[in-house]
Structure formats: C-alpha cells, structure tokens
Amino acid sequence: MMCTNGFNAAGVPLFKARSIKAFDRPIQSSFWAAGFSFSQGSLVKECSYLERIGDVFFGEEIYQMMQFWK
Numbered sequence: 001m002m003c004t005n006g007f008n009a010a011g012v013p014l015f016k017a018r019s020i021k022a023f024d025r026p027i028q029s030s031f032w033a034a035g036f037s038f039s040q041g042s043l044v045k046e047c048s049y050l051e052r053i054g055d056v057f058f059g060e061e062i063y064q065m066m067q068f069w070k
Contacts, residue, residue, distance in 0.1 A: 001017070001018050001019075001020050001027075001029055002015045002016075002017060002018075002029065002030075002031040002032075002033055003015065003016055003017070003018045003031075004016075004031075012062065013062065015031065031061075031065060032061055032064060032065040032068065033061060034060070034061055034064070043068070047064065047067040047068050047070075048067075049063070049064075
C-alpha cells in the first residue's frame with residue numbers, strides 16, 4: 001500500500017510502500033500507483049493526460065489520481 005513519506009522542496013508529496021496482510025477483495029487506498037493500476041481501458045480515454053503537459057514523469061501519478069477523482 002502506498003503511504004506518504006513527507007514532501008519535497010516544491011511541496012510535492014513523497015511516497016513509500018507499506019506491507020499489508022493478504023486480502024480476498026480489493027481495498028480502498030488514498031493513493032494511486034501506475035504500476036499497480038488494473039482497470040478497463042476506457043479509464044484512459046475518460047481521464048487522459050493533457051497534451052500541454054508533455055512528457056511527465058515525477059508527479060504524473062498525482063495528476064492522474066486527481067483526474068480519476070474528478
């Protein structure tokens with residue numbers, strides 16, 4: 001599970017992983033990680049990246065998390 005681990009100099013949250021016990025159903029989490037995202041492909045069409053952002057790496061998961069929430 002992703003947990004916060006402070007903030008960088010620009011105020012962007014930093015994350016760390018935390019182990020959780022095995023579970024038999026999906027659980028809610030406060031954060032989203034691209035490497036652990038399993039959903040229907042329509043999600044990418046509904047919540048795509050903005051073209052004006054260009055190549056994003058650091059912070060792109062925070063942006064996508066906000067897009068999904070909206």
